[in-house]
Amino acid sequence: MDVVFGTHNVGSLPTLLERARHNDDAQLEILESLEVFPSTLPTKRDSVYSGWVSISVGCNNTCTFCIVPSLRGKERDRRPGEILAEIQALVDDGAIEVTLLGQNVNSYGVEFGDRGAFAKLLRACGDIEGLERVRFTSPHPAAFTDDVIEAMAETPNVMPQLHMPLQSGSDKVLKDMRRSYRSTKFLGILDKVRQRMPDAAISTDIIVGFPGETEEDFQATLDVVEKSRFATAFTFQYSKRPGTPAADLPDQLPKAVVQERFVRLTALQDRIAAEENAKQLGETVELMVTATSGRKSEQTHRLSGRAKDQRLVHFSVPAGCETPRPGDLVTVTITEAAAFHLIADPADAEQYSVRRSRAGDAWDRAQAESCGAPANGASVSGKPGAVSLGMPTLPIR
Numbered sequence: 234m235d236v237v238f239g240t241h242n243v244g245s246l247p248t249l250l251e252r253a254r255h256n257d258d259a260q261l262e263i264l265e266s267l268e269v270f271p272s273t274l275p276t277k278r279d280s281v282y283s284g285w286v287s288i289s290v291g292c293n294n295t296c297t298f299c300i301v302p303s304l305r306g307k308e309r310d311r312r313p314g315e316i317l318a319e320i321q322a323l324v325d326d327g328a329i330e331v332t333l334l335g336q337n338v339n340s341y342g343v344e345f346g347d348r349g350a351f352a353k354l355l356r357a358c359g360d361i362e363g364l365e366r367v368r369f370t371s372p373h374p375a376a377f378t379d380d381v382i383e384a385m386a387e388t389p390n391v392m393p394q395l396h397m398p399l400q401s402g403s404d405k406v407l408k409d410m411r412r413s414y415r416s417t418k419f420l421g422i423l424d425k426v427r428q429r430m431p432d433a434a435i436s437t438d439i440i441v442g443f444p445g446e447t448e449e450d451f452q453a454t455l456d457v458v459e460k461s462r463f464a465t466a467f468t469f470q471y472s473k474r475p476g477t478p479a480a481d482l483p484d485q486l487p488k489a490v491v492q493e494r495f496v497r498l499t500a501l502q503d504r505i506a507a508e509e510n511a512k513q514l515g516e517t518v519e520l521m522v523t524a525t526s527g528r529k530s531e532q533t534h535r536l537s538g539r540a541k542d543q544r545l546v547h548f549s550v551p552a553g554c555e556t557p558r559p560g561d562l563v564t565v566t567i568t569e570a571a572a573f574h575l576i577a578d579p580a581d582a583e584q585y586s587v588r589r590s591r592a593g594d595a596w597d598r599a600q601a602e603s604c605g606a607p608a609n610g611a612s613v614s615g616k617p618g619a620v621s622l623g624m625p626t627l628p629i630r
C-alpha cells in the first residue's frame with residue numbers, strides 16, 4: 234500500500250503518491266474538511282465535447298439509506314464566480330455541454346446565504362457564449378423551488394430535462410427514509426415543470442424494498458410511477474449499507490420479496506418508457522453526436538447522439554451526406570422507438586443536416602494530438618469527407 238487518504242483530501246493524492254515514492258514509505262492523510270473541490274483538480278475528461286462541474290459537495294440531509302452525510306460531511310458550496318470560470322475554461326477548451334454536479338444542487342447557496350443562488354447560476358450559464366447545453370444533477374424534491382423552474386424555462390441553453398429522485402411513492406416509507414417531501418409535493422413539481430416545459434423529459438431514482446415497505450407502500454410507488462410518466466428510471470433493490478441508520482431498522486425484507494417487487498416496477502417503467510418514446514415518432518430533434526464504439530454500431534452502421542432532453546438516439550447517415558464528428562450537432566427525424574432508445578434513419582439528404590461545432594473541432598484536435606485520425610473521415614481542416622490516411626473510421630450507411 235502506498236497511500237491512505239480521506240474523501241476530503243483527494244486533492245492531496247498526487248503529492249502523497251510522490252511523497253510515498255520519494256520516501257519509499259506509505260503515507261497517511263485524512264482531513265476533516267475539504268480544501269479543494271474535486272472538479273478543480275487536474276483531470277482527464279472523458280469527452281472533449283462535454284464536462285462535469287462540481288458546484289457543491291456534501292449534503293445537509295440525513296436520508297437513512299445514504300452514506301454520503303457521514304462520508305462527505307455538510308454541504309460546501311463553491312462561489313459562483315469560481316464555477317463560472319471553470320465552465321468558461323471548459324468552453325474555451327471546446328466543450329459545448331456542461332453538467333452541474335452536486336449531491337443536492339438546488340440547495341446550492343445555503344452555505345453563503347443565498348437561497349436563490351442555483352436559479353441565478355443557471356441564468357448565468359445562459360450568458361456563456363458557446364455553451365449550448367446545460368444540465369444538472371441531482372435536485373432534491375424538498376428544496377425544489379419555482380425560481381429554478383422559471384430559470385430552466387427562460388434560459389435557452391438549459392436543457393428540457395430533469396432528474397428528480399423519487400425513491401418511494403409511499404409517504405410512510407419517505408418518512409422512514411427521512412426524505413422530507415411527500416408524493417403529492419413530488420407530483421406537483423412535475424406538473425409545474427411540464428406546464429413551463431411541456432417537452433421536458435423527467436427521470437428518477439427509486440429504491441424498492443426499503444425496510445418495512447408493505448405491499449400497500451409498494452403499490453403507492455407504482456401509482457406515483459404511473460402518474461409521473463418518467464422517461465427513464467434508475468431502479469435499485471434496497472440492500473443494507475453498513476453505517477447507515479436504515480441498516481439497523483427492523484423489518485428488513487426477504488430478498489425474494491424485494492426481487493419480485495423490483496421485477497414488477499421495472500416492467501411498469503419499461504412500458505411507460507416505451508410509450509413515452511413512441512410519442513417521439515415523427516419528431517425532429519437536434520442531437521449532439523457522442524463517440525460510439527462497439528459491435529452494435531458496427532453492425533447497424535449507425536452513430537449515436539443525445540437529444541436536448543437527453544434521450545439516446547441512434548441515427549444513420551444517408552449515402553453521400555457528411556458524417557458528423559463527436560460533438561457536432563445533427564438534425565434528424567425519429568423513425569423508430571424502443572423503451573431505451575430511439576432510431577432515426579433519414580431516407581435522404583433532405584431529412585438530415587449536420588451543424589459542425591467547436592466541440593467537433595476539439596474532437597479532431599484531440600484525435601490529432603493522440604496520434605489518432607480525425608473521426609469518421611472528417612478532416613482537421615474542417616472540410617467534410619476528406620481522406621483520413623487509412624486510419625479506421627466508423628462506417629456509414
Ligand code: SF4
Pocket residue numbers: 292293294295296299300301302336337373
Ligand atoms: S440521498 Fe441525497 S439528499 Fe439524501 S442524504 Fe444522500 S446525498 Fe443527501
